[in-house]
Amino acid sequence: MKKNFFLFFFCCCVIVVTAQSNACIRINQLGYTPNGLKIAVLGSNEKIAAENFAVINTANNVVVFTKRIGADFGKYGPFVNTYRLDFSSFGKSGNYIVRVDNIVSPAFTIDVSVYDGAADFCLRYMRQQRSGFNPFLKDSCHAHDGYTLYAPVPDSTHINVIGGWHDASDYLQYSTTSANATYHLLAAYRDFPTVFKDEKEANGLDGKNHITDVLDEAKWGLDWLLKMHPKDGWLFNQLGDDRDHRGMRIPKEDTNFYGRGLERPVYFCNGKPQVRGKFMNNSTGVASTAGKFSSAFALGSAIFFNIDKAYADKLYHKSITAYALGLAKPGVAQTASVLSPYIYAEDNWTDDMELASAIAANKKDQSSMLDNAYQYALKDPITPWLGADTAKHYQWYPFINVGHYELAKELTDKRRDTIIQFYKEGIDRVWQKARSNAFYHAIPFIWCSNNLTVSFAIQCYWYRQLTSDNTYMPLEQACFDWIFGCNPWGTSMVYGLPSWGDTPTDPHSAFTHLKNYPIDGGLVDGPVYTSIYKNLIGIQLFNADEYAAYQSDLAVYHDDYGDYSTNEPTMDGTASLIYLLAAQQSQATKEKHFTYSHGGIVRGDSTKKEIALVFTADEFGDGLPVITKTLQEKNLKASFFFTGRFYRNKKFQPAIQQLYVQRNYMGPHSDEHLLYNDWNNRDSLLVSHDRFNADMQNNLSTMQHQNIMVSYPQYFIPPYEWWNDTIAAWSNKLGLKLFNFTSGIRTNADYTYPEMGNTYKSSEWILQSLKDQQDKDANAFNGAIILIHTGTDPRRKDKLYNRLNDIIDYLQLKGYVFKRIDDLLK
Structure with missing residues (x-):
């Protein structure tokens, strides 16, 4: 029986459902963050007469927000009429429902903590998929693997390849999906290390081993990949085959399906076509598998370098030998x-070698490896399914070009713009189709459509990280919302997440079907085209379809054990989801601990004793020698934001170059130090959008002419440290992250001079102010952005930059660590 949380009591009356039985409001069941996009979708078979929708606090039934419903997007799936309900501007934490007339959404939460623990929750499924020792069963399985096929030794030679993860609800194990899953887990740890907990031992059982659980899981994958690449020149592609499908059983109860006792076949990567029933597959090389191995090993080596040096060195060597195989045998495996005719029919490989080259560039021959990566990137610029209506099963794996992100992060020349443009064009192809329906969904409904949806959301996220361009944020959010219930069926596609929601309960899984074991965190395949579903072999529903009202000629989804096409969880899809959930939690954590004002960040993480020293300049630069010397002596990095005319001033250029060479952060401060908005009426703009853009472009161009790299996202502090929400939005469109100094810290008053009367603040007064704040609160400057001017009016003789050494010594004594602005706010 489905968990049912669709019935609510409102004003002590049961909600009356409209005559159209499928009229409904779909939401993200996980919830929304206060500053994030918040969209619900209303679907019906009748035109909606109401003009407005309401957000209602479930604690007291009070309407807290209303807004016009907006345009009818028309037919989608089972609905004749569909509408987007946008309540993004409402951000108060609490529990709510959305109502239109008598149509009511499920309850949802708005809070900064809504995604906390979700990534760790999905790790439960990864542990349950372990082969060898399985911590969920507390028993071992597949302990006899395996015997070789196609290897340069006699067929049926035994080789130890015990371990890894079962691919899905069957027990096959594929190198490609395992390497991709391993990579995503490693990347999740690298990019969001504070998201994950340490509650398990390395074997997956309860306990702590001082390594986060996501890294334990990634190492489980790495260890198996090492066995599948046992020596130079040897690489295996899969363990087991579809003879596995002859019967459902718990893995420790595996039976003899292959004719060699409990051993399973392990297929060697020979770069040639191999058995496919009456047919042969279309393998043309080894690079698609070798590239995935190499990138997982290389990233693993970098991460484990400070944890287990010997293990890291081993991974590094294996990354090189796997890469060599990819070079020697280009093509797909x-x-x-x-x-049966169903295989992973991958048709691209240069994306895998691009990723391997980009990751390896961190360790070896950086310039030549980046050149290699770029040449591979040009051969696979836009993943072919993006914007298309269909593709073969796993044809373009791993669904997006992961290498583009890693390569763009490393490049500092014009090639970076080219790579980012590849991402943008692919996203835009989907966007041009998605924007025409209320769900903003244009992912092909092929097998594993949920995997494509998650991967595409990650590509949107990576594009946003590389550029700070939020153009496609609604599309990115729509993909995330789709996975957790904002879809025609109104169900989360993740088993047990959220625990109170409508989630799969009868997946195509032996664990649930035979033993009623939960498969917490498993991402199911997701909807398929109705035309595909009707032509699949062996499909049979065993129970009444609770989503019958929401099936359509477009696509179907069934929470039924018999539907292996839409309701089977996959290991690699879940691993990708773990990365996406970690990204969501990390962003929400920033909302929790960062401080914002008028669209700009004014304080970093308030839980960490970290500080950024920021220096600005337009006209005066008399402090440059002292500041540069002090930072060098203290071995500290700071952040400098200069106007275009300051950068162009030849007398300042030698010092600017010295600061840049010393790896301080260099950023823009507007070209002509414009006042953007009125001092007394903050909402009153004093510049046009065109003037703002032209001025900023001049500032950035000047930096580039001074050979100072402009990288995106580019941090930007506004002139006069004065701006409003419109300026923040305009900045965002240019790839600029607007920030300002932390309010209450008076170091910025160093611009004053005695002739200004009571406004003047001496350096001694400013230092004492810092000490007074610290005395009142030991964490007063956690995440603080401290601004000092690089030079001041000659009438000020008491220069604060001459006391920079004292400021640094005092704050370090109090336990604060100094960061560049991009590190403080990342």
Whole structure:
């Protein structure tokens, strides 16, 4: 029986459902963050007469927000009429429902903590998929793997390849999906290390081992990949084949399906077509698998370097030997099938070698490896399914070009713009189709459509990180919302997440079907085109379809054990989701601990004793020698934001170059130090959008002419430290992250001079102010952005920059660590 949380009592009366039985409001069941996009979708078979929708606090039934419903997007799936309900501007934490007439959404939460623990929750499914020792069963399985096929030794030679993860609800194990899953887990740890907890031992059982659980899980994958690449020149592509499908059983109860006792076949990567029942697969090389191995090993080596040096060195060597195989045998290595026509028919490989080259560039021959990566990137610029209506099963794996992100992060020349443009064009192809329906959904409904949806959301996220361009944020959010219930069926696609929601309960899984074991955190395949569903072999529903009212000629989804096409969880899809959930939690954590004002950040993480020293300049630069010397002596990095005319001033250029060479952060401060908005009426703009853009572009161009790299996102502090929400939005569109100094810290008063009367603040007064704040609160400057002017009016003789050494010594004594602004606010 489905968990049912669709019935609510409102004003002590049961909600009356409209005559159209499928009229409904779909929401993200996980919830929304206060500053994030918040969209619900209303679907009906009748035109909606109401003009407004309401957000209602479930604690007291009070309407807290209303807004016009907006345009009818028309037919989508089972609905004749669909509408987007945008309540993004409402951000008060609490529990709510959305109502239109008598149509009521499920309850949802708005809070900065709504995604906390979700990524760790999905790790439960990864542990449950372990082969070898399985911590969920507390028993071992598949302990006899395996015997070789196609290897340069006699067929049926035994080789130890015990371990890894079962691919899905069957127990096959594929190198491609395992390497991709391993990579995503490693990347999740690298990019969001504070998201994950340490509650498990390395074997997956309860306990702590001082390594976060996501890294334990990634190492489980790495250890198996090492076995599948046992020596130079040897690489195996899969363990088991579709003879596995002859019967459902718990893995420790595995039976003899292969004719060699409990051993399973392990297929060697020979770069040639291999058995596929009456057919052969279309393998043409090894690079698609070798590239995935190499990138996982290289990233693993970098991460484990400070944890286990010997292990890291081993991974590094294996990354090189796997990469060499990819170079020697370009082409794709498809999977093998014996009984059925269904395989992972991968058709691209240069994306895998691009990723391997980009990751390896961190360790070896950086320039040449980046050149290699770029050449591979040009051969696979836009993942072919983006914007298309269909693709073969796993044809363009791993669904997006991961290498573009890693390469763009490393490049500092014009090639970076080219790579980012590839991402942008692919996203825009989807956007041009998605924007025409209320769900903003244009992912092909092929097998594993949820995997494509998650991967595409990650590409949108990576594009946003590389550029600070939020143009496609609504599309990115729509993909995330789709996975957790904002879809025609109104169900989360993740088993047990959220625990109170409508989630799969009868997946195509032996664990649930035979033993009623939960498969917490498993991402199911997701909807397929109705035309595909009707032509699949062996599909049979065993229970009444609770989503019958929401099936359509477009696509179907069934929470039924018998539907292996839409309701089977996959290991690699879940691993990708773990990365996406970690990204969501990390962003929400910033909302929790960062401080914002008028669209700009004014304080970093308030839980960390970290500080950024920021220096600005337009006209005066008399402090440059002292500041540069002090930072060098203290071995500290700071952040400098200069106007275009300051950068162009030849007398300042030698010092600017010295600061840049010393790896301080250099950023823009507007070209002509414009006052953007009125001092007394903050909402009153004094510049046009065109003037703002032209001025900023001049500032950035001047930096580039001074050979100072402009990288995006580019941090930017506004002139006069004065701005409003419109300026923040305009900045965002240019890829600029607007920030300002932390309010209450009076170091910025160093611009004053005695002739200004009571406004003047001496350096001694400013230092004492810092000490007074610290005495009142030991964490007064956690995440603080401290601004000092690089030079001041000659009438001020008492220069604060001459006391920079004292400021640094005092704050370090109080336990604060100094960061560049990009590190403080990342």
